Amino acid sequence: MVAHSIRARVRAGMIDEIKAVARRHLATDGANLSLRAVARDMGMVSSAIYRYFPSRDDLLTALILEAYEALGDAVEAADRSCDRDDLRGRWHAVCRAARSWALAHPAEYALLYGSPVPGYAAPDDTIEPAQRPPLVLVGILRDGVTSGRLTPPDEEVPEPVRADLAELAAGLVPGLPEALLARGMAGWTQLFGLISFELFGRINRALPHRDEYFDHQTALMADLIGLPREP
Amino acid sequence: MVAHSIRARVRAGMIDEIKAVARRHLATDGANLSLRAVARDMGMVSSAIYRYFPSRDDLLTALILEAYEALGDAVEAADRSCDRDDLRGRWHAVCRAARSWALAHPAEYALLYGSPVPGYAAPDDTIEPAQRPPLVLVGILRDGVTSGRLTPPDEEVPEPVRADLAELAAGLVPGLPEALLARGMAGWTQLFGLISFELFGRINRALPHRDEYFDHQTALMADLIGLPREP
DNA sequence: TCAAAACCGAGAGCACCGCTCTTGACGCGC
DNA sequence: GCGCGTCAAGAGCGGTGCTCTCGGTTTTGA
Numbered sequence: 001m002v003a004h005s006i007r008a009r010v011r012a013g014m015i016d017e018i019k020a021v022a023r024r025h026l027a028t029d030g031a032n033l034s035l036r037a038v039a040r041d042m043g044m045v046s047s048a049i050y051r052y053f054p055s056r057d058d059l060l061t062a063l064i065l066e067a068y069e070a071l072g073d074a075v076e077a078a079d080r081s082c083d084r085d086d087l088r089g090r091w092h093a094v095c096r097a098a099r100s101w102a103l104a105h106p107a108e109y110a111l112l113y114g115s116p117v118p119g120y121a122a123p124d125d126t127i128e129p130a131q132r133p134p135l136v137l138v139g140i141l142r143d144g145v146t147s148g149r150l151t152p153p154d155e156e157v158p159e160p161v162r163a164d165l166a167e168l169a170a171g172l173v174p175g176l177p178e179a180l181l182a183r184g185m186a187g188w189t190q191l192f193g194l195i196s197f198e199l200f201g202r203i204n205r206a207l208p209h210r211d212e213y214f215d216h217q218t219a220l221m222a223d224l225i226g227l228p229r230e231p
Numbered sequence: 232m233v234a235h236s237i238r239a240r241v242r243a244g245m246i247d248e249i250k251a252v253a254r255r256h257l258a259t260d261g262a263n264l265s266l267r268a269v270a271r272d273m274g275m276v277s278s279a280i281y282r283y284f285p286s287r288d289d290l291l292t293a294l295i296l297e298a299y300e301a302l303g304d305a306v307e308a309a310d311r312s313c314d315r316d317d318l319r320g321r322w323h324a325v326c327r328a329a330r331s332w333a334l335a336h337p338a339e340y341a342l343l344y345g346s347p348v349p350g351y352a353a354p355d356d357t358i359e360p361a362q363r364p365p366l367v368l369v370g371i372l373r374d375g376v377t378s379g380r381l382t383p384p385d386e387e388v389p390e391p392v393r394a395d396l397a398e399l400a401a402g403l404v405p406g407l408p409e410a411l412l413a414r415g416m417a418g419w420t421q422l423f424g425l426i427s428f429e430l431f432g433r434i435n436r437a438l439p440h441r442d443e444y445f446d447h448q449t450a451l452m453a454d455l456i457g458l459p460r461e462p
Numbered sequence: 463t464c465a466a467a468a469c470c471g472a473g474a475g476c477a478c479c480g481c482t483c484t485t486g487a488c489g490c491g492c
Numbered sequence: 493g494c495g496c497g498t499c500a501a502g503a504g505c506g507g508t509g510c511t512c513t514c515g516g517t518t519t520t521g522a
Binding site: 212 | 353387389395416455
């Protein structure tokens with residue numbers, strides 16, 4: 001049906017426009033975005049928004065999903081642009097991509113990794129896209145192990161953490177050594193600690209050369225993980 | 232004047248009670264606490280609060296300051312309770328103290344290290360108490376260097392990060408090697424990345440033994456810093 | 463001691479918010 | 493051409509931060 005399709009298309013356009021305007025408001029007003037302000041920007045009355053989103057939280061969920069997808073795309077693209085065997089290059093590319101995306105979209109980053117919105121609980125749909133960035137990182141470790149370019153640390157992770165890590169690895173990359181996964185998690189944690197510190201306002205004054213500082217800190221974590229310096 | 236003192240005391244008591252009620256609301260409602268709800272809990276009318284705090288943001292600032300002091304006290308107490316020469320023990324004690332405080336006061340932690348409140352800008356009074364936790368950490372490094380128990384990494388930090396770190400060190404602990412300070416910053420970043428991840432809801436499901444995971448991750452960073460395993 | 467000054471709580475009011483419900487208009491498919 | 497589904501609009505509910513005014517109390521200083 002063309003007619004029905006037309007209506008569906010204009011409806012989809014409305015939804016997209018609402019999301020775009022909401023994203024713009026998000027950038028200035030933070031997590032507590034106002035439906036009324038969005039409606040005002042679109043020349044509508046606030047209640048009209050509810051034709052397209054059943055509640056403010058659903059609009060927020062849509063924005064969160066889009067943000068996860070955008071971050072995942074950026075990170076995966078950065079990883080793909082590198083030589084598969086250049087583990088350290090991939091690690092740095094992924095870290096820089098995540099940071100660049102966060103700096104370009106601070107409010108959306110805060111939505112994903114900042115303090116949780118008080119009354120809001122993220123639905124299960126957000127779990128899978130949220131896993132994309134760490135999966136890219138684990139992929140680097142996996143490739144390093146299988147190609148022999150990355151030798152896992154020979155230390156033993158004490159129980160019960162080892163078992164937890166083993167179960168986690170089984171769901172992602174079966175056979176990944178627990179000690180290596182642990183260090184990968186450390187790098188992943190460090191990455192978002194770095195971005196959060198930079199974005200949420202500590203540290204900034206003290207270290208003016210932020211790009212270089214970021215690269216150096218992520219290089220430290222690459223050392224900890226054991227990524228070889230020469231590809 | 233006794234009379235004046237009485238008035239001042241009851242006023243101080245009111246301020247304390249307002250902060251206590253606000254802190255209680257913070258724990259449940261998150262960063263967007265409601266002045267009206269606080270007033271309601273105290274059997275007052277909302278406008279009466281303005282006799283004690285000129286605005287909601289000033290009340291928030293008071294809570295932030297108190298939270299920084301509480302975290303600083305907890306961290307410093309943990310550090311003091313250790314043998315001065317047990318660098319690794321001090322490191323773990325400090326990390327555990329920060330995490331314990333954060334888990335016990337999640338909303339206040341979010342206020343300090345979570346997404347910034349949109350319209351709010353922290354005043355300069357918050358800078359000094361915010362520096363207390365990292366100062367404790369740097370103190371461990373300083374003690375380790377002076378006692379010879381901690382050998383700084385012999386690598387060279389590339390410019391311009393080295394100069395930034397040198398200037399930062401000059402304001403804190405003159406003479407601290409830049410490479411060591413960089414690794415200390417990495418540990419500091421990692422610590423709050425860990426806490427934020429745990430508190431803001433990622434990771435939880437995957438790793439049920441959180442205490443042990445936390446200890447293992449901080450031990451990794453202790454290795455990176457170079458803290459000796461045997462005191 | 464007693465008036466002046468400072469302080470305090472209550473209340474009304476402003477503009478804003480998310481959300482619900484009803485009403486009237488418009489466009490689409492039959 | 494008509495009925496149905498969709499839509500925007502408006503009124504209204506209870507909530508928010510904040511301002512201002514108005515009485516009443518307490519403290520101060522002559």
